Amino acid sequence: QQQVKQSPQSLIVQKGGISIINCAYENTAFDYFPWYQQFPGKGPALLIAIRPDVSEKKEGRFTISFNKSAKQFSLHIMDSQPGDSATYFCAALQYNNNDMRFGAGTRLTVKP
Amino acid sequence: DAGVTQSPTHLIKTRGQQVTLRCSPKSGHDTVSWYQQALGQGPQFIFQYYEEEERQRGNFPDRFSGHQFPNYSSELNVNALLLGDSALYLCASTRDGSSYEQYFGPGTRLTVT
Numbered sequence: 001q002q003q004v005k006q007s008p009q010s011l012i013v014q015k016g017g018i019s020i021i022n023c024a025y026e027n028t029a030f031d032y033f034p035w036y037q038q039f040p041g042k043g044p045a046l047l048i049a050i051r052p053d054v055s056e057k058k059e060g061r062f063t064i065s066f067n068k069s070a071k072q073f074s075l076h077i078m079d080s081q082p083g084d085s086a087t088y089f090c091a092a093l094q095y096n097n098n099d100m101r102f103g104a105g106t107r108l109t110v111k112p
Numbered sequence: 113d114a115g116v117t118q119s120p121t122h123l124i125k126t127r128g129q130q131v132t133l134r135c136s137p138k139s140g141h142d143t144v145s146w147y148q149q150a151l152g153q154g155p156q157f158i159f160q161y162y163e164e165e166e167r168q169r170g171n172f173p174d175r176f177s178g179h180q181f182p183n184y185s186s187e188l189n190v191n192a193l194l195l196g197d198s199a200l201y202l203c204a205s206t207r208d209g210s211s212y213e214q215y216f217g218p219g220t221r222l223t224v225t
Contacts, residue, residue, distance in 0.1 A: 006154075032212055043116070043202050043216035044155065089154050098145065098168045098211040102154030 003027050004092050006103025013110050019077040021106045023090035028071065030092040030101075035064065035075050038087045038105075047088075048075075080110045114139055116205050116217035124223045125193050133188040133220045137205030144186040145214060146178060147202040155202055161186050162209045190222075198224045 005024045013019045025033075031052055036044035050057045050064040050073065057064045063076040077084055090103040117136045125131050137144050143162045147155035157170035161180035180186045184205075190197055200221050204214040 004154075034213075036216075041218070043204075043218045046213060046215065049213070091154075093211055098160045099157040099170050100145075100211060100214065102156070104154050105152070 003030075003101045004090060004103045006090050006106060008106060009104070010107040011109070013080045013108065015080065015082060015110055015112050017080050017110075019075075019080045019084070019108055019110070021075045021088050021090070021108070022072065023074065023092075023103050024070075024072045025092050025101075026071065027092070027094060027101075029094045029097075031095045032093040033064070033066065033073050034091050034093075035062075036089045036091065036102075038089065044089060077108075080108075082110045082112050084108060085110050116141075116203055116215050118201075118203050118217040118220050120220060121218070122221045122223075124225060127193055127195060127224055129193050130189065130191045131193060131222060133190075133201050133203075133222070135186045135188070135203030135205075135217060137184050137186070137203075138215050141205035141207045141215070142184045143206045143209050143211070144180060144184065145204045145206075145211065146186070146188045147204065147216075148172070149200040149202055149219070151199070158188070160211070167209075193224045195224050198222060 034049035035047045038044045061078045066073045093100045145160040146158040149155040159169040164180045175191045177189045200219040202219045203217045
């Protein structure tokens with residue numbers, strides 16, 4: 001069932017540091033790769049997304065790096081803040097297939 | 113602008129019972145997807161509704177069924193509940209039949225005892 005593998009399972013970063021979460025996918029037909037942020041007791045919130053025709057997308061402190069040949073993509077959180085402490089999910093979607101596949105999640109803790 | 117809303121927030125049911133969960137999509141959205149999120153896991157796609165019809169189903173048994181109303185709101189029904197159905201059930205909405213840029217609701221926490 002799982003077609004998107006996410007690592008690490010948990011991550012601890014000091015305030016101001018860079019958080020990096022990695023994902024790998026198998027299905028080359030995927031054409032949309034979003035990242036979601038989830039706080040306890042809440043639903044996932046769309047953070048940033050990328051299409052495979054670009055190698056990088058930046059929105060504020062959040063950057064997605066995409067390597068199509070390696071079938072990998074990653075989320076970089078610059079200047080990490082305690083408020084960024086949450087669980088992050090990568091996902092992948094194939095055009096004309098509405099079954100979005102999620103990674104297992106990374107629990108990020110940013111220490112003050 | 114109201115986001116995706118779900119009800120109830122929490123629910124406790126007994127094995128073998130039936131449950132109905134409700135979702136109202138974000139304003140302007142017409143497509144609703146349902147997901148099951150087990151503790152410590154990513155969401156898993158159950159099915160999607162568009163134009164009041166189930167458009168696609170994930171790897172879930174027929175005990176899981178749904179409905180979409182003319183106002184685009186949706187229900188998820190689960191029959192013959194099993195202990196393994198305990199999870200957070202998430203509803204997500206999009207516009208124009210798309211599955212891109214899905215906005216999630218807060219979820220309904222279902223506990224089956």
